[in-house]
Amino acid sequence: MELAEARLKFIETWGKLGSEWGINRTMAQVHALLLISPEALTTEDVMGTLSISRGNANMTLRDLINWGLVEKQHKAGERKEYFFADKDAWNIARQVARERKKRELDPMMKVLSELSQVRGDDKDANYKTFKTSVTDISKLAANVNKTLDTMIKAEENWFWGSIFKLFK
Amino acid sequence: MELAEARLKFIETWGKLGSEWGINRTMAQVHALLLISPEALTTEDVMGTLSISRGNANMTLRDLINWGLVEKQHKAGERKEYFFADKDAWNIARQVARERKKRELDPMMKVLSELSQVRGDDKDANYKTFKTSVTDISKLAANVNKTLDTMIKAEENWFWGSIFKLFK
DNA sequence: TTAAACTTTCAAAAATAAATGAAAGTATTT
DNA sequence: AAATACTTTCATTTATTTTTGAAAGTTTAA
Numbered sequence: 001m002e003l004a005e006a007r008l009k010f011i012e013t014w015g016k017l018g019s020e021w022g023i024n025r026t027m028a029q030v031h032a033l034l035l036i037s038p039e040a041l042t043t044e045d046v047m048g049t050l051s052i053s054r055g056n057a058n059m060t061l062r063d064l065i066n067w068g069l070v071e072k073q074h075k076a077g078e079r080k081e082y083f084f085a086d087k088d089a090w091n092i093a094r095q096v097a098r099e100r101k102k103r104e105l106d107p108m109m110k111v112l113s114e115l116s117q118v119r120g121d122d123k124d125a126n127y128k129t130f131k132t133s134v135t136d137i138s139k140l141a142a143n144v145n146k147t148l149d150t151m152i153k154a155e156e157n158w159f160w161g162s163i164f165k166l167f168k
Numbered sequence: 169m170e171l172a173e174a175r176l177k178f179i180e181t182w183g184k185l186g187s188e189w190g191i192n193r194t195m196a197q198v199h200a201l202l203l204i205s206p207e208a209l210t211t212e213d214v215m216g217t218l219s220i221s222r223g224n225a226n227m228t229l230r231d232l233i234n235w236g237l238v239e240k241q242h243k244a245g246e247r248k249e250y251f252f253a254d255k256d257a258w259n260i261a262r263q264v265a266r267e268r269k270k271r272e273l274d275p276m277m278k279v280l281s282e283l284s285q286v287r288g289d290d291k292d293a294n295y296k297t298f299k300t301s302v303t304d305i306s307k308l309a310a311n312v313n314k315t316l317d318t319m320i321k322a323e324e325n326w327f328w329g330s331i332f333k334l335f336k
Numbered sequence: 337t338t339a340a341a342c343t344t345t346c347a348a349a350a351a352t353a354a355a356t357g358a359a360a361g362t363a364t365t366t
Numbered sequence: 367a368a369a370t371a372c373t374t375t376c377a378t379t380t381a382t383t384t385t386t387g388a389a390a391g392t393t394t395a396a
Contacts, residue, residue: 055357
């Protein structure tokens with residue numbers, strides 16, 4: 001397979017994965033493009049390579065910056081903005097974990113803990129099942145939360161090291 | 169908060185979480201309803217409680233069965249089919265992990281390993297960056313894969329036990 | 337066999353999410 | 367201060383996903 005073809009396939013695959021996990025496909029594709037670009041790219045580069053509009057490119061790049069996956073760069077003597085992605089897979093994984101925890105897990109745990117406060121009659125099967133399911137899921141969420149916190153704080157060698165050994 | 173209100177909120181929250189993670193919101197809501205229902209429900213129960221059409225209820229329940237989260241039940245002397253969800257949070261987590269691994273991670277790893285075969289000129293920055301990014305992500309994916317395999321095989325006390333201790 | 341009870345299908349409609357692109361905004365240079 | 371170079375916004379359009387519901391299919395019972 002030629003490099004050019006492989007690059008397109010990588011962009012397509014990363015985009016598909018993103019869309020399966022609730023991330024805008026174009027955003028994942030722009031990220032993929034930046035991941036395989038040795039130099040920072042301009043908005044026009046992104047527009048051209050992926051055939052997307054200026055507005056879309058602009059908003060997508062901003063989202064990627066908000067996700068902490070991409071940063072703006074300025075080149076001396078130039079007015080144009082350049083965009084560059086962190087290429088470190090472990091950093092990317094941690095950053096995605098951090099954002100999704102903040103955006104989704106934390107709010108959900110808040111709701112679950114409210115819901116687990118609900119009072120009722122222990123002889124009511126509906127109440128008992130509700131209570132048990134919510135409490136159980138709460139506990140699981142708390143464990144996931146703790147694991148993510150550890151992952152987020154961890155050094156690069158944590159994943160490649162201790163977990164790897166634990167599960168070999 | 170009243171139980172009735174709490175049940176609705178749980179269904180809504182579970183549905184929202186699902187849609188954020190690329191799972192049809194209605195499917196997550198039906199799952200939520202079954203999770204807090206002590207008895208198995210009929211298609212009509214689901215249609216009525218969630219105000220969805222017969223076709224939607226039927227397809228969604230089938231999907232949940234295909235995900236291994238719900239099973240059909242038959243009551244003696246009745247022709248109607250009943251649906252019942254496994255309520256164990258750890259089983260649910262493992263089952264979701266198993267399915268998403270099969271549906272998404274495994275195919276992606278296959279593509280990544282093809283892509284990491286691509287040959288090129290080591291002096292070409294595009295080639296070098298591509299190779300490094302793809303190889304790195306491949307390795308991360310392989311680790312995630314291994315971790316999921318362990319999780320899928322693990323007993324209930326694995327999560328509540330060793331991981332919990334490791335990260336306390 | 338045929339009617340009744342129930343389930344499944346799928347083309348069309350509705351709802352939702354994403355993309356466009358021209359206009360407005362901002363900063364820099366002449 | 368006006369032209370230039372570039373970025374951002376957002377109402378509208380387009381694409382994608384989800385839902386509907388009537389018709390077809392299936393199973394059981396009379």
